[in-house]
Amino acid sequence: MRIDEPISLPISRPVSPAAKAAAEPPDAIAGPEEIEAAGWKFDLAPPRAMQFQGLRVAVMLDHPLSEVDAAITGKLDALASFLSKQGARVSATARPDYDLALGHRLYIEMLRATTSGRLDDAAVDHWRAEAARLPADDASYYAMMARGHSMLHRDFLLGNELRQRMRRAWAAFFKEWDVFLCPPAASAAQPHDHVGERWERTVEVNGHRIPTTDQMFWAGISCFFLLPATVAPLGFTPSGLPVGVQIVGPQFGDRTTIQFARLMERSWQAFDPPPGWD
Amino acid sequence: MNPTFLPAWRLAELTSSGEIGCLELLDHYIARVERLNGRINAVVVRDLDRARQRARTLDSSGRNKGALFGVPMTVKESFDLAGFPTTWGHEDRKPHRAETDALAVQRLEQIGAVVFGKTNVPVSLADWQSYNPVYGSTNNPWHHAHTPGGSSGGGAAACAAGFGGLELGSDIGGSIRVPAHYCGLFGHKPTWALCPPRGHWMVNTAAVTDISVIGPLARSARDLALALDVIAVPDPMDSDLAISLPPPRAKRWSDLRVAVWSHEPGHETDSETVALIDDLARHLETEGATVSRTARPEFDATEAFRLYITLLDAALSGRLSEDVLDRKREKKAQLRSDDMSSDAIFVRATDLTHREWLRLNERRHQIRRIWTAFFRQWDVLLCPVIATAALPHMQEGNPWERTHTVNGRTIAYNDMLFWPGITCAFHLPASVAPIGLSQAGLPIGVQIVGPMHGDRTTIAVAGMLEQSWRAFVPPPGWD
Numbered sequence: 001m002r003i004d005e006p007i008s009l010p011i012s013r014p015v016s017p018a019a020k021a022a023a024e025p026p027d028a029i030a031g032p033e034e035i036e037a038a039g040w041k042f043d044l045a046p047p048r049a050m051q052f053q054g055l056r057v058a059v060m061l062d063h064p065l066s067e068v069d070a071a072i073t074g075k076l077d078a079l080a081s082f083l084s085k086q087g088a089r090v091s092a093t094a095r096p097d098y099d100l101a102l103g104h105r106l107y108i109e110m111l112r113a114t115t116s117g118r119l120d121d122a123a124v125d126h127w128r129a130e131a132a133r134l135p136a137d138d139a140s141y142y143a144m145m146a147r148g149h150s151m152l153h154r155d156f157l158l159g160n161e162l163r164q165r166m167r168r169a170w171a172a173f174f175k176e177w178d179v180f181l182c183p184p185a186a187s188a189a190q191p192h193d194h195v196g197e198r199w200e201r202t203v204e205v206n207g208h209r210i211p212t213t214d215q216m217f218w219a220g221i222s223c224f225f226l227l228p229a230t231v232a233p234l235g236f237t238p239s240g241l242p243v244g245v246q247i248v249g250p251q252f253g254d255r256t257t258i259q260f261a262r263l264m265e266r267s268w269q270a271f272d273p274p275p276g277w278d
Numbered sequence: 279m280n281p282t283f284l285p286a287w288r289l290a291e292l293t294s295s296g297e298i299g300c301l302e303l304l305d306h307y308i309a310r311v312e313r314l315n316g317r318i319n320a321v322v323v324r325d326l327d328r329a330r331q332r333a334r335t336l337d338s339s340g341r342n343k344g345a346l347f348g349v350p351m352t353v354k355e356s357f358d359l360a361g362f363p364t365t366w367g368h369e370d371r372k373p374h375r376a377e378t379d380a381l382a383v384q385r386l387e388q389i390g391a392v393v394f395g396k397t398n399v400p401v402s403l404a405d406w407q408s409y410n411p412v413y414g415s416t417n418n419p420w421h422h423a424h425t426p427g428g429s430s431g432g433g434a435a436a437c438a439a440g441f442g443g444l445e446l447g448s449d450i451g452g453s454i455r456v457p458a459h460y461c462g463l464f465g466h467k468p469t470w471a472l473c474p475p476r477g478h479w480m481v482n483t484a485a486v487t488d489i490s491v492i493g494p495l496a497r498s499a500r501d502l503a504l505a506l507d508v509i510a511v512p513d514p515m516d517s518d519l520a521i522s523l524p525p526p527r528a529k530r531w532s533d534l535r536v537a538v539w540s541h542e543p544g545h546e547t548d549s550e551t552v553a554l555i556d557d558l559a560r561h562l563e564t565e566g567a568t569v570s571r572t573a574r575p576e577f578d579a580t581e582a583f584r585l586y587i588t589l590l591d592a593a594l595s596g597r598l599s600e601d602v603l604d605r606k607r608e609k610k611a612q613l614r615s616d617d618m619s620s621d622a623i624f625v626r627a628t629d630l631t632h633r634e635w636l637r638l639n640e641r642r643h644q645i646r647r648i649w650t651a652f653f654r655q656w657d658v659l660l661c662p663v664i665a666t667a668a669l670p671h672m673q674e675g676n677p678w679e680r681t682h683t684v685n686g687r688t689i690a691y692n693d694m695l696f697w698p699g700i701t702c703a704f705h706l707p708a709s710v711a712p713i714g715l716s717q718a719g720l721p722i723g724v725q726i727v728g729p730m731h732g733d734r735t736t737i738a739v740a741g742m743l744e745q746s747w748r749a750f751v752p753p754p755g756w757d
Contacts, residue, residue, distance in 0.1 A: 035650050039469065039731030041520045116633035117640075124633055153635040157485070157596030164484035168515065252518040 030254070044252055047259035048178045052267075053087035055260075058094040058173075060182040065104055066217035069187040069205045071237040076181065076245055079234060079268060086267070096173040098166045100221070105139060106159050106166075107220030112148025113156050124150055141213035142199050167225045167251070174250035179260050180222075181245055184231050186215035188241035218246065228254040232261035233269045242272075281306060283752045285498030286349045286443035286505075290390065293336075293348030300333040300348030304392055307350045311395070311441050314756070317422065320435035321352055321395045322413040323362050329394035336390065344389030345504045349443040353383055354430050355396040355413070356403055356448060357492075358477040366480050367401035367410025380477025382446055382492055382509045389508050397445065398432025402597075405677050406456050406694070407669065408432050415673065418460060419753040420720055424668040427457030430495060434461040437495050439756050444501055446509075448478055450490040451590060452664055452698030455725060458495050458710040460668035462721030462751060464740055465495040466502040469731050470705035472521065473506070474513035480597075488593035489702055497750040499741035502709065506733060523731055526738035527657045531746070532566035534739070537573040537656040544580060545696040546684040548666040554714045554722050555660060561747060575652040577645050583696050584623050585641060586703035590695075591627035592635050603628065620692040621678045646704045646730070653729035658739050660724050661701075663710055665694045667720035701727045709736040711743040712750060719754075 032040040049055045059080045061073040084090045116124065128150035134143040151159075173180070190203045190212065202209035222229040228251070231244045245264075249257040265271070281289055281303060292298045298306075308329075311321050329350070336348050358364050358376035365371035378384075383393055398408045398416040408431030409415035416432045418424040419439040426435035430447025434457030437445045447454045449467040458465025468491050475492050494505035512519050528534040540555040541547045556571075563569045598606075606628040613622055652659075665684050672680055680691035701708050707730075710723045724743070728736040744750075 035646060035730050038729065039472065039521050039523050041522045043518075043520055045518060113632040114636070116631070117636035119633060124631065149633075151632045152595075153592045153630045153632045154595040154598070156632040156635070157593075161483055161485045161596070168484055171515070 042252075044255050046255055048253070048256045050259065051086075052083055052263055055083075055088045055179070056177045057083055057088045057090045058177045058180045059090060059092050060095070060180065061092070062183075063100065063217060065101060066186055066214040067205050067210055068183045068218075069237075071188060072183045072186075072234070072243045075235045075243060076183065079181070079245065079264075082268065091177070094173070094177055096166070096169045098169040101139075102162070103166050103224065104217050104220055105144060106163055107224035108141060108144040108216060109148040109151060110156060110159050110163065110224070111216075111220070112145045113151040116149045116151070119149060141211060141216070145199065163224065170225050170227060171250065174253065178249070179257060180248040182221060182248065183218050184229075184244050184246040185218055186210065188237045188239075188243045222246065222248040227251055228257050230254075230257035230261045232264045233271060235269055240275075280757075282310065282440035282757070283497060283750070284443075285750070286346060286351070286496060286501040287498065289349045289443045290343075290345060290347045293390075294343045298348075300336040300392065301330060303348055304329055304333040304350045304394060307440075307442050308394065310439075311436075314439065315441065318417040318419050318426070318435050318439060319414055320397055320416050320419075320426070320432045320439060321441055322355060322398045322432060323359065323396035325359060325362060325394055325396075328361075329392050332387070333392050336392070345507070346386060346444065347390035348392060349390065350392045350394055351386070351442045351444040351446070352395045352397045352433060352436050353380070353393055353446040354433050354448060354478075355399045356429075356478055356480075357383055357396065357446065358479070359383065359393065359396055362396065364480060365410075365412045366403055367399050367412055368480075369411045371480065372412060376477075378477070381474055381513060383477065385508045385511070386444075386446065386505065389504075391444065394442070396432075397430075397436050400428040400431070403429035403448065403450075403453060404594075405429065406431075406452065406460075406664070407671065407673065408435075408457075409671075409673055415671070417671075418668050418720075419756055420461065421668070421718070424670050424720060425460065427460035427668065429453040430457045430465075431460075434458055434463055434465075434495055437461070437463055437497060438753055440752065443497075444505060445495040446492065446505070447495050448475070448490065448492045449698075449702065450487070450593070451695055451702070454491075454493050454495060455663045455698055455708060455710045455723075459663035459712075459723035459725075460721065462712040462715075462723070462753070463495050463497060463710070464499050464502055464712070464744070464750070465710040465723075466493045466506060466733065466737055466740075467491055467702060467708045468493045468506060468510060468733055469707045470702075472523075472707075472731070472733065473509040474511075474516070476513055476515065489590060489705070490593065491702075499709070499711065499737055499744050502737045502740065503734065506737065510733070523734050525734055527732070527735045529738060529742075530566075531562060531742065534562075534742075535568045535655065535657045536562055536570070537652075537659045538569060538571050539574060539659060539661040540571070541662075542579050542696070545583070545693070546665060546687055546689050547662050547697070548684050550716050551662050551666065551722050555662060555724055558660065558713055558724060558743075558747060565746060570656070573652075573656055575645075575648050577648050579696075579700060582645055582700045582703065584618070585638060585645070586699035587620055587623045587692075587695060588627045588630070588638055589635075589642060589703055590699070591624050592630050592638070595627075595630065619690055620695060621690060624678065624692065642703060649704050649706060650729060653732065657728070658732075658736060659727040661727065662697045663723050663725045664697050665689070667716040667718070667722050697725060701725065706730060707733040707736050709733075709740040711740040711748075713743065713748055
């Protein structure tokens with residue numbers, strides 16, 4: 001498939017504007033920028049499958065590092081059963097072969113190293129002192145952030161080496177599986193909470209409060225390894241807020257994850273406008 | 279016909295047509311190594327049984343005759359060759375045995391090359407002289423009192439001495455370009471990240487090192503293109519991206535816009551080198567090229583040089599031992615703030631925060647854009663490879679403590695990183711072509727720099743120089 005070719009859908013129903021929109025952005029905005037474009041060419045692979053039948057789907061509902069609200073896990077579990085009935089091969093236990101907790105720690109530390117360019121000298125000195133004050137094995141978000149903001153480039157390189165090995169573990173994983181489904185966050189939209197610093201805030205999950213930053217686990221599980229991830233609406237919480245599913249694919253498997261979202265849109269949950277916005 | 283100094287593409291013609299057998303050609307070069315290597319100590323690992331078996335297989339199969347069919351060659355010691363240690367000159371690495379061949383070695387063999395050994399390097403590949411406690415010291419075949427360069431120094435010496443048809447090296451601070459220049463060879467430092475380096479390592483690594491590249495050294499520019507074609511393919515382990523290098527911008531001088539930067543105030547370059555490059559510029563004018571001696575990319579050359587040194591130190595900092603780090607920290611504490619020597623900049627980069635690196639990297643990308651704008655006006659830039667022709671052996675102390683004399687002036691050894699660094703820090707491709715000899719009879723080359731992914735252009739220009747200015751000449755006494 002050429003990059004400028006429209007994706008043909010083997011379905012009789014007309015494609016909704018929403019799914020069309022989801023398919024178009026990579027076509028329009030993907031591709032190397034000017035300097036690199038002299039030599040690098042993108043030719044994204046077509047979707048691995050056009051239907052659920054035969055698709056190999058790994059599902060992860062939850063992780064000890066980030067508890068997920070039952071409103072999401074319940075719906076995700078129901079989706080997994082539905083996919084099985086549709087003829088997909090579904091595993092609730094298949095995982096990439098690396099230490100997910102270490103991957104999360106590297107993600108937060110290297111993310112906060114990557115955003116440290118915005119800090120001034122005094123802020124970096126502050127975070128260096130905080131990092132020195134806290135135990136080296138402190139895996140709280142605050143400690144990881146302090147280490148990241150003051151990270152030496154040498155340590156960034158060492159972390160990057162581990163990250164690149166984890167990327168290879170993901171590449172091996174996606175030889176066995178076509179998509180990896182997981183929550184995009186710990187809960188549905190949180191109530192406004194502008195008090196204090198980000199790392200001090202909590203969110204209610206399954207009736208108790210957990211740090212909001214825990215759910216960065218679900219952000220990092222895909223983006224730290226440079227993988228594509230599409231989100232599709234999964235349903236609604238009892239209080240009527242939307243929740244979605246994160247559909248992770250192999251590197252450059254963007255068309256596969258978007259096609260999966262299209263199939264969900266058709267047979268599971270399409271976009272519903274919020275009430276009162278007609 | 280004596281095949282010794284023929285280019286690799288010509289050797290492949292002879293083997294493909296059956297004029298020479300693959301095993302016969304391999305044995306010719308093995309015999310030369312066995313007879314003559316003692317003079318220069320260039321080939322330090324020999325994998326003769328496997329190579330002979332491979333040559334026999336090529337002779338008997340007679341099919342799929344690739345572009346390097348039956349061409350015997352060596353690779354830099356820093357590449358994995360199955361069953362042999364990859365030491366990078368470190369004694370404690372002697373017991374190591376590589377499990378598989380480096381990816382680039384496999385790829386060269388896929389088009390018919392017969393890799394029969396590995397060539398000498400400096401410790402940690404961190405010098406323009408190739409000596410170490412594992413394998414000893416390598417001499418320049420043009421003059422034994424001089425180094426063949428480094429870090430791909432054993433490889434350049436072997437290729438110039440006629441110990442094989444082609445060499446594979448690596449470069450982060452001139453390590454392909456300087457040995458090619460010191461030994462009168464063609465060499466190519468590819469655009470960064472073009473040729474996957476898997477298997478060019480001391481320990482198995484998945485991440486790619488900033489600035490560092492792998493690339494060929496040869497007796498003909500055409501060989502550089504052949505080798506590049508097969509190694510400039512993404513690592514299937516990493517990527518579904520495709521590379522598609524644009525063709526050369528020009529094949530005739532009259533279609534080519536050439537900027538010539540033969541010297542730079544404050545960065546001493548030997549007057550013989552400058553004069554040869556200026557002579558070459560005049561020649562290109564008479565050939566019809568559009569030539570400018572004043573066109574420069576619009577950045578401060580000294581700033582770019584200092585940026586390079588810091589980025590180089592940062593790129594290598596992940597490999598440094600605690601001993602080395604402690605020594606650098608101690609030195610950093612004693613450094614005067616106005617000391618802007620290359621060594622001071624190196625030392626100052628110790629314990630660089632990632633935040634500082636991001637700032638420097640941003641500046642690097644700004645300068646990359648300035649280079650891109652420059653290469654809209656000019657097709658190639660010709661400049662020196664390094665300050666002088668081959669250094670005399672100087673093995674005392676550490677490189678950063680040494681000095682070199684250029685035009686009667688004393689300069690710090692690492693100040694010579696200027697010409698290699700102002701191009702490779704910005705990930706640009708650069709080919710080297712031999713352009714003449716110094717009065718002392720040592721080769722001098724020119725660096726042909728092109729835009730990002732303009733590798734075929736710089737190699738094509740090296741080939742045009744080979745045709746119209748100077749081809750490879752064997753060193754005296756090596757027939």
